[in-house]
Amino acid sequence: LLTEAHAAALSSKVTVTFGDTTQDLGNGNGSKLYKGTIALSGGCTLQEAYQYLQYLTRESSSATLNSIPGWRYRVLNSAYTEIPSAPFGTFAGGTFFVAQGWWLTGVLVAESTKYQLIAHDGTTQVPPTFATISVGNLVSGDRVLVARDDGTGNILKDEYTPVAASSGATSLQVVESIKADTPASGVIRIKGKRYTYASYTAGTKTFNTLSPALVENIVAGDDVFVPYVDVATTTTSESASFTYSSNFNCRVDVRNGSGVSPIIPFTTTISVTSAGASVNASRNLDV
Amino acid sequence: MSYYVAPFTFDFQTSLIGLDSGVVDVDCNVLYDAIKLAQWSEEGIIYDRIGKGSGLNDLGPGVQVGITVELLGSWQLKFPAGNYVARVAGGNLIGGPGGDPIAYSAGVQALLIQSANSTVVTTSGTSAEDLAIAVRAELTPELTEVGQIKAKTDNLPASPASQPKVQEAVDAAKLAVALSA
Numbered sequence: 297l298l299t300e301a302h303a304a305a306l307s308s309k310v311t312v313t314f315g316d317t318t319q320d321l322g323n324g325n326g327s328k329l330y331k332g333t334i335a336l337s338g339g340c341t342l343q344e345a346y347q348y349l350q351y352l353t354r355e356s357s358s359a360t361l362n363s364i365p366g367w368r369y370r371v372l373n374s375a376y377t378e379i380p381s382a383p384f385g386t387f388a389g390g391t392f393f394v395a396q397g398w399w400l401t402g403v404l405v406a407e408s409t410k411y412q413l414i415a416h417d418g419t420t421q422v423p424p425t426f427a428t429i430s431v432g433n434l435v436s437g438d439r440v441l442v443a444r445d446d447g448t449g450n451i452l453k454d455e456y457t458p459v460a461a462s463s464g465a466t467s468l469q470v471v472e473s474i475k476a477d478t479p480a481s482g483v484i485r486i487k488g489k490r491y492t493y494a495s496y497t498a499g500t501k502t503f504n505t506l507s508p509a510l511v512e513n514i515v516a517g518d519d520v521f522v523p524y525v526d527v528a529t530t531t532t533s534e535s536a537s538f539t540y541s542s543n544f545n546c547r548v549d550v551r552n553g554s555g556v557s558p559i560i561p562f563t564t565t566i567s568v569t570s571a572g573a574s575v576n577a578s579r580n581l582d583v
Numbered sequence: 584m585s586y587y588v589a590p591f592t593f594d595f596q597t598s599l600i601g602l603d604s605g606v607v608d609v610d611c612n613v614l615y616d617a618i619k620l621a622q623w624s625e626e627g628i629i630y631d632r633i634g635k636g637s638g639l640n641d642l643g644p645g646v647q648v649g650i651t652v653e654l655l656g657s658w659q660l661k662f663p664a665g666n667y668v669a670r671v672a673g674g675n676l677i678g679g680p681g682g683d684p685i686a687y688s689a690g691v692q693a694l695l696i697q698s699a700n701s702t703v704v705t706t707s708g709t710s711a712e713d714l715a716i717a718v719r720a721e722l723t724p725e726l727t728e729v730g731q732i733k734a735k736t737d738n739l740p741a742s743p744a745s746q747p748k749v750q751e752a753v754d755a756a757k758l759a760v761a762l763s764a
Contacts, residue, residue, distance in 0.1 A: 439624075439628050441628045443629075453629070488584040488595070488626065489584070490625055528625075549628055551623045551628060552623055553618075553619030553620045553621075553622055553623030553624075554620075554623070558619050560635070561622055561632050563632075582619060582636065583615070583637060583638060
C-alpha cells in the first residue's frame with residue numbers, strides 16, 4: 297500500500313544503524329567496508345524497505361538520521377555522490393539499488409538476488425546466486441553421497457591435487473583454485489577418507505580446520521574431492537547450498553545395507569543449474 | 584581403503600574380498616550380507632557396487648529360492664594361501680573378471696558348489712536341540728531293534744582262534760550222524 301500510514305507502520309521491520317561494518321557478500325570479492333547497516337525483519341520485502349526509507353526522508357519527516365533531521369538527510373558520507381530524491385537508494389524493475397555505503401541484512405531468500413550494494417570503496421557488489429541440491433525419499437540410516445561427476449557417470453575423485461601434508465595436519469592446501477561453487481563448509485574426501493572442513497580460503501587454496509586431523513601423510517598423487525552431500529542421514533532428506541557459478545553434473549548415491557531395510561543401491565546423475573537440483577531416491581528392497 | 588566385517592575384508596583398491604585366516608567355508612547369504620554392509624559403509628559409498636544379489640523368493644512356509652550373488656566389476660573372493668580345500672556354498676556365486684568369482688590363492692583348492700535350482704529351508708520356533716530330540720523319539724523302535732541286533736552279533740565268535748573248535752564240533756556232529764546211519 298502506497299500510503300504514508302502504511303510506510304510508517306514498517307518502522308518495526310526496518311532498522312537503520314550508522315557505523316562502520318566490514319562484510320563479505322559471498323560473491324567472491326571478499327570483505328568490504330560499509331558505513332551503515334539497513335536491517336530488515338518480520339518478512340519485510342525490499343520494496344517495503346525502500347518505501348519506509350523514503351518515508352524517513354520525506355519533506356515532513358521528524359526522524360533524526362545520524363544527527364541530521366530526516367527531511368534534510370541526503371547522503372551517508374560526504375565523499376559520496378548525493379541522490380537527493382532517494383538518499384537510501386532507488387528501486388527499479390524489482391531491484392533495490394542501495395545507495396553507496398549501506399550494508400543490507402535480513403533480505404528474504406526469495407529476493408536474495410534482487411538488490412545490489414555499493415561498498416565504501418565505490419565498487420558495486422552484486423549478491424551471488426545460491427543454489428541448493430537436495431535428495432529426498434530417504435529414511436534414517438541411509439548413507440547419501442552427492443559429488444561432482446567426472447563426465448562419465450563416475451565420481452570426480454581427483455578434483456584437486458593436494459600439496460604434500462603430514463599426518464596430524466588440520467588444514468590442506470591444494471594446487472588448483474578452489475571452485476567458486478564449493479560449499480562454505482562441509483565434507484572433504486582426502487585419499488578416500490572422510491573429513492570435514494569448517495571453511496576454506498580461496499586465496500591460499502586451503503581447506504581449514506579439518507576434522508579429524510589428517511590420519512596419514514598425504515602426497516601429490518592422492519585424490520582429493522569435495523562432495524556436496526556425504527552423510528548418514530537421520531531424516532528424510534538431505535541438501536547442500538552453495539554459490540552458483542555454472543552448470544555441472546553430479547552423481548547421487550543412496551545406500552542402505554542394514555539388515556532391517558536394505559535397498560538396492562540407488563545411483564543417478566543430476567544436472568545442477570542456477571535453480572539447483574533435486575532428486576528422490578528410489579527404494580527397491582534388496583534381497 | 585578397506586572395510587572389515589567378519590570374516591571378510593573388502594579392499595576397495597584391489598577389488599578383493601579377503602577372508603580371515605582359518606575360514607575355509609563361505610556361505611553365499613553371509614557373503615551377500617557383508618557386501619551390502621561394505622557398499623553402505625563410509626568407506627564404500629564412494630566406490631561402485633561390489634555385487635548384487637537375486638533369488639530368495641518365497642516358495643512357501645520356510646522355503647525360499649536359493650540366493651545368487653554376482654560379483655561386479657573386477658571383484659573376487661580370495662582365500663588365504665595354504666594347503667586346504669575351500670568351499671563356497673549356500674547359493675550360487677557368479678561374476679568376477681572373466682566370470683571367475685574366486686581369485687587364485689597358492690595351494691588352495693576352491694570348491695564352488697553351484698545349483699540350478701537351489702532352495703533355502705528355514706525353521707522357526709524350534710531349536711536344533713529340540714529337533715534332535717524329536718528325531719530320536721521318532722526313530723526309537725528302529726534304534727531298539729538295531730541295539731538288539733548289535734547285542735546278538737556281539738556274541739558271535741570274532742576271533743580266528745575259535746574257528747578250529749567250531750570245526751571240531753561240526754566234524755563230531757557229522758561223525759555222529761554217520762554212526763547212527
